[in-house]
Amino acid sequence: MYHQYRAGWLEVISGCMFAGKTEELIRRINVLSYAKMNIIVFKPKIDNRYSDTEIVSHSGAKVPCLVVDRAQEILKKVNIDTEVVAIDEVQFFDKDIVDVCEYLADKGIRVIVAGLDKDFRGEPFGIMPELLTRAEFITKLTAVCTKCGAPATRTQRLVNGKPASFNDSIVLVGAVEHYEPRCRHCHEVVDKPNKF
Numbered sequence: 583m584y585h586q587y588r589a590g591w592l593e594v595i596s597g598c599m600f601a602g603k604t605e606e607l608i609r610r611i612n613v614l615s616y617a618k619m620n621i622i623v624f625k626p627k628i629d630n631r632y633s634d635t636e637i638v639s640h641s642g643a644k645v646p647c648l649v650v651d652r653a654q655e656i657l658k659k660v661n662i663d664t665e666v667v668a669i670d671e672v673q674f675f676d677k678d679i680v681d682v683c684e685y686l687a688d689k690g691i692r693v694i695v696a697g698l699d700k701d702f703r704g705e706p707f708g709i710m711p712e713l714l715t716r717a718e719f720i721t722k723l724t725a726v727c728t729k730c731g732a733p734a735t736r737t738q739r740l741v742n743g744k745p746a747s748f749n750d751s752i753v754l755v756g757a758v759e760h761y762e763p764r765c766r767h768c769h770e771v772v773d774k775p776n777k778f
């Protein structure tokens with residue numbers, strides 16, 4: 583016999599760009615919507631790629647969302663009826679997002695977040711290591727390496743067609759930038775310091 587269990591946990595969907603993280607987040611949101619669960623979807627203000635009031639996958643799937651500046655604003659939007667909190671592009675939030683996710687999960691909310699686990703240099707992205715450690719469930723998605731076809735786990739940044747430097751800033755004014763999925767062996771980072 584099953585006993586009634588307490589809801590509330592943290593799920594992380596991570597991986598490189600073009601791995602379908604937002605697609606998977608939207609799929610989970612839709613499944614829970616069919617079950618009539620009370621869901622609020624968030625994304626950080628920094629992301630204006632496609633839409634201001636929706637999260638949109640590369641394949642065009644979309645769901646409405648609230649755009650917030652800071653992690654703590656999420657707590658103000660959540661109410662007593664909220665059962666699920668979904669967050670896209672979670673890697674762009676300030677470090678308070680970790681405590682926010684933990685607080686909500688402790689309160690019985692199913693928290694589902696999607697985000698890049700590594701930056702273009704292949705280094706851990708901001709608060710992602712902490713979220714991945716604290717999560718009950720982790721889904722690590724891969725893309726396909728544009729060079730060799732292997733499972734891609736990294737995001738290659740190209741500036742004016744050439745691999746970006748380890749020292750390049752995140753925003754380069756006036757440069758033509760392009761990102762593509764690469765495997766460990768095909769991922770190129772110019773000027774990356776050698777440890778050994």
Ligand SMILES: [Zn+2]
Binds near residue numbers: 732766
């Ligand atoms: Zn490759």
